[in-house]
Amino acid sequence: MKYAFYPGCVSKGGCPELFPSSVKVADKLNIEIEEMKDVACTGAGVLPQYLSDPINARTLAKAEKLGLPMMTICSTCQGVLAQANYRLTSDPEYRAKINKEYLAEEGLEYKGTTDVKHLLWVLFEDYGIDRLKSLIRRPLTGLKVSPFYGCFLRRPPEAITPTKESNARKSYLDQIIGIVGAELADISGKGKCCGFPILSANEENSLAMVAKHTGESKEKGADFMVTPCPLCHLNLDGNQSRAEAQTGQEINLPILHLPQFVGLALGFDPEEMNLKRHIVSTKTVETKVEMLT
Amino acid sequence: MEVTFKVYRKDPEKDGKPGRSNYTVEVPDGATVLEALLKIRDEMDSSLAFRCSCLRGHCGDCMVRVNGSSRLTCTAKVSAYTQKGPEISLDPLRNVPVIKDLVFDWDAFMWNKIRATKPWLDASETAADGESIIPDAPLQDLRKVMSCYNCGMCDEGCSVLPVDFDFLGPAALTKAYRFVFDPKEKDHKERMKVLEGPKGVWDCVHCYEADEHCPRGIEPTKRIIAIRDEAFRAGITNEKVARHHQSFAASVKESGWLDEGRLAVESEGLTNISGLMKLLPTAAKAMVRGKAPIPYMHSKRPGAEQIKRIFEKGEAEKK
Numbered sequence: 001m002k003y004a005f006y007p008g009c010v011s012k013g014g015c016p017e018l019f020p021s022s023v024k025v026a027d028k029l030n031i032e033i034e035e036m037k038d039v040a041c042t043g044a045g046v047l048p049q050y051l052s053d054p055i056n057a058r059t060l061a062k063a064e065k066l067g068l069p070m071m072t073i074c075s076t077c078q079g080v081l082a083q084a085n086y087r088l089t090s091d092p093e094y095r096a097k098i099n100k101e102y103l104a105e106e107g108l109e110y111k112g113t114t115d116v117k118h119l120l121w122v123l124f125e126d127y128g129i130d131r132l133k134s135l136i137r138r139p140l141t142g143l144k145v146s147p148f149y150g151c152f153l154r155r156p157p158e159a160i161t162p163t164k165e166s167n168a169r170k171s172y173l174d175q176i177i178g179i180v181g182a183e184l185a186d187i188s189g190k191g192k193c194c195g196f197p198i199l200s201a202n203e204e205n206s207l208a209m210v211a212k213h214t215g216e217s218k219e220k221g222a223d224f225m226v227t228p229c230p231l232c233h234l235n236l237d238g239n240q241s242r243a244e245a246q247t248g249q250e251i252n253l254p255i256l257h258l259p260q261f262v263g264l265a266l267g268f269d270p271e272e273m274n275l276k277r278h279i280v281s282t283k284t285v286e287t288k289v290e291m292l293t
Numbered sequence: 294m295e296v297t298f299k300v301y302r303k304d305p306e307k308d309g310k311p312g313r314s315n316y317t318v319e320v321p322d323g324a325t326v327l328e329a330l331l332k333i334r335d336e337m338d339s340s341l342a343f344r345c346s347c348l349r350g351h352c353g354d355c356m357v358r359v360n361g362s363s364r365l366t367c368t369a370k371v372s373a374y375t376q377k378g379p380e381i382s383l384d385p386l387r388n389v390p391v392i393k394d395l396v397f398d399w400d401a402f403m404w405n406k407i408r409a410t411k412p413w414l415d416a417s418e419t420a421a422d423g424e425s426i427i428p429d430a431p432l433q434d435l436r437k438v439m440s441c442y443n444c445g446m447c448d449e450g451c452s453v454l455p456v457d458f459d460f461l462g463p464a465a466l467t468k469a470y471r472f473v474f475d476p477k478e479k480d481h482k483e484r485m486k487v488l489e490g491p492k493g494v495w496d497c498v499h500c501y502e503a504d505e506h507c508p509r510g511i512e513p514t515k516r517i518i519a520i521r522d523e524a525f526r527a528g529i530t531n532e533k534v535a536r537h538h539q540s541f542a543a544s545v546k547e548s549g550w551l552d553e554g555r556l557a558v559e560s561e562g563l564t565n566i567s568g569l570m571k572l573l574p575t576a577a578k579a580m581v582r583g584k585a586p587i588p589y590m591h592s593k594r595p596g597a598e599q600i601k602r603i604f605e606k607g608e609a610e611k612k
């Protein structure tokens with residue numbers, strides 16, 4: 001089981017705790033990864049399609065050349081790559097145009113065969129949940145956890161849930177909470193936007209979204225929230241104190257990345273999963289996790 | 294089958310306080326929620342207020358929340374909502390001013406916002422014979438948008454409207470798309486200024502909820518993204534958004550990947566002292582926690598030259 005690993009900018013930038021914990025978890029699970037180092041940022045939904053599609057076609061072509069499926073650890077990277085891949089594979093004329101005008105000069109051609117999967121999907125669809133369960137060394141019993149998917153990991157359907165079976169992707173994060181032995185603290189906005197895309201354009205609305213989701217999770221008694229999207233993490237964790245100040249609420253909810261969450265259940269210590277790097281203190285989580293060992 | 298409808302009630306002529314009435318009615322197996330509502334009004338409570346018009350899923354007038362999800366009552370089957378028990382809750386849409394019971398203020402919800410986008414064509418000059426003949430190809434895409442029957446389901450699904458009711462919303466912005474991309478539109482600079490202004494396209498989080506909610510497959514989110522891409526091409530007129538997008542594009546173009554430190558500072562603006570000060574507490578915390586490397590570095594990716602070449606070609610092609 002080997003993947004062309006696309007870590008995304010944020011896992012090495014604003015959330016530097018994510019990249020090393022993902023690598024450790026992949027290693028523990030025996031998922032072989034080859035990092036794609038010479039490819040571009042996806043554009044994250046900020047760059048217009050006429051710029052992001054050609055640079056993403058290049059990334060997809062490079063993975064195809066390696067003969068490997070791609071694995072992402074970011075809902076936004078996953079969404080943008082999957083949307084570009086959908087356009088490039090469903091419209092051969094468009095693909096031919098991109099190949100000719102942008103990729104040919106570098107001697108690349110995208111034939112349309114690269115499969116792109118988020119780590120969350122890999123665990124369910126390729127790795128196998130029974131295999132994962134057999135490796136759990138520290139069931140997270142007694143911890144209440146809210147899921148937060150990142151909207152790009154939910155929609156649009158043609159790129160994210162193209163088949164009837166793939167509809168199950170909308171519940172993978174809920175399921176994984178139970179699989180590692182924790183209790184689900186469900187929230188109504190788990191598939192909604194975290195507000196990060198408009199942090200610059202409309203900070204007030206962005207922070208209101210942070211307060212809404214983290215506040216609801218806290219009300220439901222969650223110990224923390226888990227997300228497969230580092231951009232959601234940047235807003236839900238990094239800007240939570242500003243959201244508290246704006247709304248007058250006290251929230252103080254730790255936010256964990258998916259690989260950190262799975263890693264704790266696999267037996268890694270909070271220190272090894274870099275929990276101390278978060279902006280909202282994870283001390284309460286660390287104490288509870290250490291009591292389980 | 295016998296079903297109990299728990300219906301939201303509010304009467305401004307009485308105390309105006311929200312409440313709920315329960316009505317237990319016998320309805321045929323294939324009955325729609327609207328048929329049940331009509332039966333309740335005709336046989337049990339003539340004071341119950343709700344809207345309906347075409348009765349066949351075409352006008353969007355009868356939209357309410359059925360067991361919490363927005364649905365057209367004229368096409369929603371009662372049997373689809375009684376699997377967990379013979380009770381159905383009916384509520385007006387979220388975040389809209391309620392006039393009475395299930396009747397809400399359509400003007401505030403949608404029409405005023407559509408009006409704000411100047412939903413008429415600033416047509417180019419007509420030909421000498423009085424006709425403007427345009428090719429069919431560009432119109433095929435617009436016909437899809439024109440098939441919108443203004444049901445407002447996209448606005449109901451929107452992630453932004455629950456935190457900011459003044460956001461123009463996907464329904465109005467999709468209506469605007471129809472004019473921005475109409476080949477007859479002479480000049481859409483003025484329209485784009487409105488769309489790029491406060492509460493416009495840049496406030497959209499592109500979460501694709503609107504596309505999932507649209508019963509006609511019009512894909513409002515993709516229409517909003519197309520307007521934004523057009524703004525990017527023509528030059529973004531919203532200053533703050535322009536700074537953010539230019540900085541984002543420049544760092545990918547120059548280094549192959551995103552320089553988040555640079556983006557945070559340049560988005561605020563290098564001369565915007567109060568904006569930059571606002572970043573300090575989080576930046577300081579990030580440094581203490583080892584989130585931000587000291588000294589701050591951002592190096593070029595291998596392959597950056599190829600990425601730059603693709604970028605420049607894409608930009609030149611769209612000029």
